[in-house]
Amino acid sequence: MAGSSASSGRPPLFATEKPARVAAYAYRLFAGTVLAGLLLIWLYRATHLPPRSSSSARWWAWLGLFAAELCFGFYWVLTLSVRLSPVYRRVLPDRLTQRYKEEELPGVDIFVCTADPTLEPPMLVISTVLSVMAYDYPAEKLNIYLSDDAGSVVTLYALYEASEFAKHWIPFCKKYKVEPRSPAAYFARADSPPDICGPKEWSTLKEMHKGLTDSVNSIAHSGKIPEASEYKVMGFTQWSEDATYKDHPSIVQVLIDGNKRKTADIDGNALPTLVYMAREKKLQEHHHFKAGSLNALIRVSSVISNSPIIMNVDCDMYSNNSGSIRDALCFFLDEEQGQDIAFVQYPQNFENVVHNDIYGNPINTVNELDHPCLDGWGGMCYYGTGCFHRREALCGRIYSEDYKEDWSKAVRKTEEVDELEGTARSLATCTYEHNTLWGIEKGVRYGCPLEDVITGLQIQCRGWRSVYYNPARKGFLGMAPASLGQILVQHKRWTEGFLQISLSKYSPFLLGHRKIKLGLQMGYSVCGFWALNSFPTLYYVTIPSLCFLNGISLFPQITSPWFVPFAYVVVAAYSCSLVESLQCGDTAVEWWNSQRMWLFRRISSYLLAAIDTIRRMLGISESGFALTAKVTDSDASERYKKGRMEFGSFSLMFVIIATVALLNMTCMLFGVARVFLHEGATGFEALLVQAVLCALLVAINFPVYEALFLRKDSGKLPASVSLVSFCIVLPLCILPTNIQI
Numbered sequence: 154m155a156g157s158s159a160s161s162g163r164p165p166l167f168a169t170e171k172p173a174r175v176a177a178y179a180y181r182l183f184a185g186t187v188l189a190g191l192l193l194i195w196l197y198r199a200t201h202l203p204p205r206s207s208s209s210a211r212w213w214a215w216l217g218l219f220a221a222e223l224c225f226g227f228y229w230v231l232t233l234s235v236r237l238s239p240v241y242r243r244v245l246p247d248r249l250t251q252r253y254k255e256e257e258l259p260g261v262d263i264f265v266c267t268a269d270p271t272l273e274p275p276m277l278v279i280s281t282v283l284s285v286m287a288y289d290y291p292a293e294k295l296n297i298y299l300s301d302d303a304g305s306v307v308t309l310y311a312l313y314e315a316s317e318f319a320k321h322w323i324p325f326c327k328k329y330k331v332e333p334r335s336p337a338a339y340f341a342r343a344d345s346p347p348d349i350c351g352p353k354e355w356s357t358l359k360e361m362h363k364g365l366t367d368s369v370n371s372i373a374h375s376g377k378i379p380e381a382s383e384y385k386v387m388g389f390t391q392w393s394e395d396a397t398y399k400d401h402p403s404i405v406q407v408l409i410d411g412n413k414r415k416t417a418d419i420d421g422n423a424l425p426t427l428v429y430m431a432r433e434k435k436l437q438e439h440h441h442f443k444a445g446s447l448n449a450l451i452r453v454s455s456v457i458s459n460s461p462i463i464m465n466v467d468c469d470m471y472s473n474n475s476g477s478i479r480d481a482l483c484f485f486l487d488e489e490q491g492q493d494i495a496f497v498q499y500p501q502n503f504e505n506v507v508h509n510d511i512y513g514n515p516i517n518t519v520n521e522l523d524h525p526c527l528d529g530w531g532g533m534c535y536y537g538t539g540c541f542h543r544r545e546a547l548c549g550r551i552y553s554e555d556y557k558e559d560w561s562k563a564v565r566k567t568e569e570v571d572e573l574e575g576t577a578r579s580l581a582t583c584t585y586e587h588n589t590l591w592g593i594e595k596g597v598r599y600g601c602p603l604e605d606v607i608t609g610l611q612i613q614c615r616g617w618r619s620v621y622y623n624p625a626r627k628g629f630l631g632m633a634p635a636s637l638g639q640i641l642v643q644h645k646r647w648t649e650g651f652l653q654i655s656l657s658k659y660s661p662f663l664l665g666h667r668k669i670k671l672g673l674q675m676g677y678s679v680c681g682f683w684a685l686n687s688f689p690t691l692y693y694v695t696i697p698s699l700c701f702l703n704g705i706s707l708f709p710q711i712t713s714p715w716f717v718p719f720a721y722v723v724v725a726a727y728s729c730s731l732v733e734s735l736q737c738g739d740t741a742v743e744w745w746n747s748q749r750m751w752l753f754r755r756i757s758s759y760l761l762a763a764i765d766t767i768r769r770m771l772g773i774s775e776s777g778f779a780l781t782a783k784v785t786d787s788d789a790s791e792r793y794k795k796g797r798m799e800f801g802s803f804s805l806m807f808v809i810i811a812t813v814a815l816l817n818m819t820c821m822l823f824g825v826a827r828v829f830l831h832e833g834a835t836g837f838e839a840l841l842v843q844a845v846l847c848a849l850l851v852a853i854n855f856p857v858y859e860a861l862f863l864r865k866d867s868g869k870l871p872a873s874v875s876l877v878s879f880c881i882v883l884p885l886c887i888l889p890t891n892i893q894i
């Protein structure tokens with residue numbers, strides 16, 4: 154165990170553990186053998202280049218493979234950074250309780266973001282809000298802010314209803330220590346009351362929650378709020394008829410003023426402060442998506458509560474662990490090791506993933522292996538949700554050793570709520586940031602679809618550290634997209650963001666030079682260069698198969714000693730990945746599914762992201778933020794549960810996927826037929842590796858063939874995609890390969 158707070162004489166509030174040394178050495182040894190295999194492959198490619206004169210197609214194909222293998226090799230070296238040096242954190246919240254009285258604990262501001270009441274239903278949003286309102290933390294110290302980028306009256310209505318329901322829900326949670334504290338998640342799972350709770354109390358609350366759900370859903374459906382007078386006196390009056398999602402004034406409404414204690418729960422206890430904010434939007438002003446709303450929240454909260462700790466979650470990511478605030482504080486408040494910690498990131502876990510998820514959604518290996526390694530290098534990334542920040546660090550402060558945080562500093566500039574709301578509104582106008590450092594040096598960064606990662610990197614480059622905390626009871630649960638199209642679009646946005654960072658002056662290697670460790674720079678680049686995998690992968694899954702069809706051999710014969718490094722690298726890499734996956738809790742089917750998703754993402758999302766990034770760098774296009782839908786229609790969600798991939802509509806990404814799948818099937822069928830007809834079984838000797846590669850690609854693409862030929866439901870691949878793919882595959886397969894290029 155590292156880091157005892159020896160000099161302060163106080164026992165530490167958290168512990169850091171490293172795996173046994175022998176495991177680390179064994180991994181290094183293994184990595185060394187794979188590296189040796191890679192070097193031999195490169196050597197083989199360089200020394201066996203076919204003469205150009207005999208077959209120029211073979212020469213070109215060979216060169217391309219060499220380039221692809223060089224790329225894979227370098228990328229693999231980068232990925233070593235997320236396998237060496239993991240650390241695991243454990244918190245000791247009992248010590249925190251012993252050391253700090255409740256009134257000495259710091260204030261915490263929690264930000265929840267939503268942007269569209271259709272894609273993000275208000276009921277989902279308020280379930281998240283209620284879950285964070287019910288944290289096991291003194292209500293006077295807790296302030297919840299909801300940013301509604303749509304400026305939707307329906308969302309405010311839902312939040313108002315939630316504030317009423319909270320008066321019953323929070324005391325219930327605290328009295329019976331229920332988990333999780335999202336009422337929707339709780340009632341979906343619990344079918345009987347907690348032990349000491351009477352059935353009447355439980356069923357009354359359950360009914361009340363059902364009433365809330367029905368009323369919010371029906372208002373969301375109709376888009377009209379009830380005429381009843383109570384709603385008119387609130388911020389509802391501020392909506393004018395012509396306000397739209399993209400054009401509306403700033404609205405700040407304090408729904409529960411924790412300071413005034415006018416509003417108490419049914420037991421007479423204080424409730425956390427609850428604020429609704431819709432920042433101003435104008436068509437001609439760039440609003441910078443989520444980053445813009447987070448920065449507006451930082452400013453608005455600074456005049457209302459100004460807590461030294463800020464936590465932010467996406468609207469679909471409810472708190473699943475009521476102890477998370479205290480856990481996170483163990484890091485910040487540790488006298489010896491906490492001074493330079495800027496943020497504590499929790500992993501992203503999903504509530505809606507099914508067993509043997511077809512999209513490989515459980516990201517267990519990333520959560521269990523990659524992230525602890527980033528932490529080991531001193532800098533877990535900021536992933537935009539489920540993250541506790543030190544306000545000062547988020548607002549641009551450079552770390553210095555003599556800096557001491559004043560945890561009790563929360564200020565409230567005025568007692569009058571009207572005045573407060575007025576000041577807060579002026580901080581949420583779209584002109585406020587003109588000629589300021591907001592979005593550049595202050596707050597969350599603008600101009601990148603991955604505002605979170607670049608912001609985290611910048612904070613680390615200012616001398617701060619971050620930690621990763623992955624407790625057994627998950628801190629947060631969100632919604633994973635459950636349709637292929639949505640996943641690919643989401644990954645395209647992320648990949649574009651990562652590549653943009655990697656190719657800019659904010660790249661981890663440039664910005665982080667001498668500021669963060671080399672291992673961390675490489676760790677960032679693992680995702681940073683996702684996009685660059687796209688070209689070699691696309692090459693590897695098409696050219697060797699086409700060459701197989703045409704009888705062009707590109708790999709050593711199975712009897713040649715050069716076959717050994719190829720076989721070793723592939724078998725070693727894939728078995729290691731399978732073992733890791735199983736160790737982290739995935740099933741073998743999930744591993745196989747995630748390999749398929751890797752392939753799909755690389756040839757579609759990553760490829761288009763790379764192309765779009767180049768276009769953006771040339772000034773041809775601008776990056777946006779395609780919101781991920783959090784609702785799936787019921788047929789589609791049934792298909793998801795049955796493990797059917799959801800295609801449905803025409804998209805360029807589906808065309809690429811279908812084309813690669815069709816191409817491989819054609820090459821396999823006609824390639825095998827050609828060898829047998831012309832050369833007999835001995836003809837396979839030189840083509841065996843390609844035949845196996847082609848067969849594996851056919852096997853992994855099985856769901857695509859199903860969607861192309863077998864399925865009748867509305868999630869199959871549309872005929873237009875099949876048609877375009879056929880039109881591409883056909884000429885490719887009959888293209889003569891003996892032309893001199």
Ligand SMILES: O=c1ccn([C@@H]2O[C@H](COP(=O)(O)OP(=O)(O)O[C@H]3O[C@H](CO)[C@@H](O)[C@H](O)[C@H]3O)[C@@H](O)[C@H]2O)c(=O)[nH]1
Nearest residue numbers: 266267268302442443446467468536537538602643780781
């Ligand atoms: O203009 C916008 C767009 C989005 N959001 C909010 O941002 C969050 C994330 O959007 P979502 O569509 O769910 O994107 P995801 O791809 O699921 O988000 C992941 O990736 C984002 C970066 O691309 C991070 O910001 C998120 O935290 C991370 O969960 C949601 O709460 C949205 O309401 C806004 O507030 N304003």
Ligand SMILES: [Mn+2]
Nearest residue numbers: 467469632781
């Ligand atoms: Mn999301």
